[in-house]
Amino acid sequence: MDWYVIDAIGVSYERTKKCLFKPFDLWKWVKLAMVLALVGGGGGHGGNLFNSFSNSGMGSGYGHDHISDYDPLGPIDGAIASMLSAAVLPFIMLLLLLIIVLMYISSVMEFVLVESLVSNNIRFWEYTRRFLGRGFQLFLIRTASLLLFLLVLALAVLPFIFVYDMPSGDHLWLSLIGGVMMVVFLLIVFVIIASVLGSFISMSIPVAMYCNIGVLSAILEVLRKFRLDWQQIVVYWVGRAVLGAIVGIGALAITILVVLITLIPFLILDIIVYSLSSLFLSGFEWMVLLPLVLVEMIFFIIAMTLASMPFGAFLKYHMLSFVEKWYPEASIPFGQGIDIKAEETTGFLA
Helix, strand or coil, rough: CCCCHHHHHHHHHHHHHHHHHEEECHHHHHCCCCCHHHHHHCCCCCCCCCHHCCCCCCCCCCCCCCCCCCCHHHHHHHHHHHHHEEEEEEEEHHHHHHHHHHHHHHHHHHHHHHHHHHHCCCCCHHHHHCHHHHHHHHHHHHHHHHEEEEEEEEHHHHEEEEHHHCCCHHHHHHHHHHHHHHHHHHHHHHHHHHHHHHHHHHHHHHHHHHHCHHHHHHHHHHHHHHCHHHHHHHHHHHHHHHHHHHHHHHHHHHHHHHHHHHHHHCCCCCHHHHHHHHCCCCCCCCHHHHHHHHHHHHHHHHHHHHHHHHHHHHHHHHHHHHHHHHCCCHHCCHHHCCCCCCHHHHHCCC
16 A cells, blocks of 8 residues: 655655756746745733732831832833833733734635645735635634633633632642643643644645535534545554654754854955944944844845745645645645646746
């Protein structure tokens, strides 16, 4: 019996090599790295520092034996505390809005990435407009899954909170230890379940695209196929874990190499600039050094993103190559894009 997860390794390697190096196109690398980066991707305790400080005996009368109980800083403290309290809610709302927007962008980029790799042609804005609808469907499914996960996690942690509020004693510590172990166990189980669910969702994306069906329908189709051929998927999960570890080690080695190549020259340049600027701007060297460091950080982030991009592309090609064999009904059109012969590809990309 052939295991598709193994067969897909060689195929995905060749497709990655052809996509990124035949021919090498820096602008193509930048666009694909940007897509992969976009794919990648609050509360309070009921009080505030100013109220606690004021109620401690230091902010109100400085003690019982003080001449007067009047605190001249009290109105100022109250005004600052009110301003901070008023700013917390908008900040939380803004943070939630940002998370929602990034989740939606990530969902759309999942489709953009698949189409870019299959067609070997990255048309960022065209693909983005094309998959806004399916991206929204994926966003809703992911949001519902996340809310369900948080609800179940809250229900699991709730008994632990009640135990924490119990009076102290020997049984309390035993209960706390047992509660912590239970929470850790549940977290591990939830991570496994989330990984399995994420695997099914990833496989459903090309099915939805090339079978021209909704994302939820595609997930149901993948689950139906799983019931018929579950052995391949179980081996796929194990193989992907091993392959992910190997690819992660390779990515780490490349990351360290990029750090050495970029940071050492940057440090030498910073030392030179600091030494020269100190001769003319004594005490104000930061005016020259700060913009330089910001530019270096931007360049460093870009270099890291470009260096890690081939590993992400390879893993996505591996998933698509597996689905191509495991779910042939999807009819992923590799033959119209990445699998076209070299002379045909040149005309296609022109």
